Amino acid sequence: MASPFHILSNSPLPPAPPGEAHPRPDWLRVRFFGGERFQDLKRLMRTLDLHTVCESARCPNMGECWEHGAATFMxxxxxxxxxxxxxxxxxx
Structure with missing residues (x-):
């Protein structure tokens, strides 16, 4: 097992042996948002030449917000x- 100081090292950790990888828990998985409402909002932003904080800040939650019809623009x-x-x- 690596010491807690491995995060300070420039050397990469060795790969895990085959068979030891575990699936990610459900709460850690990210759903892809790109449905119709997301696309409609994206099209609207482009048509009106609006700049969103969501896109400029590269927000990881943008898809979820846009899918619900919410966007923050500058x-x-x-x-x-x-x-x-x-x-x-x-x-x-």
Whole structure:
């Protein structure tokens, strides 16, 4: 077993022996969202030339929100005026 310090090492961990891999638990699985409502909202954003925080920030929950018809868009364009260190939205 690797020491708890393996996360600090630059060397990769050795691969697990065959047969030791276990399926991911249900709560860890991510459902793919790309249904009709998602596509409709995406088309609407493109048609109206709206820039969403969801896309700019590469939000991992975007599919789920868009599938439910919710999106957060940036009213002043595609550049954010804040420069939060944790966010992927372009700032300037």
């Amino acid at each position: 009213i002043l364009g595609d550049i954010c005026t804040r420069a939060c260190g944790f966010c992927a939205v372009p700032s300037g």
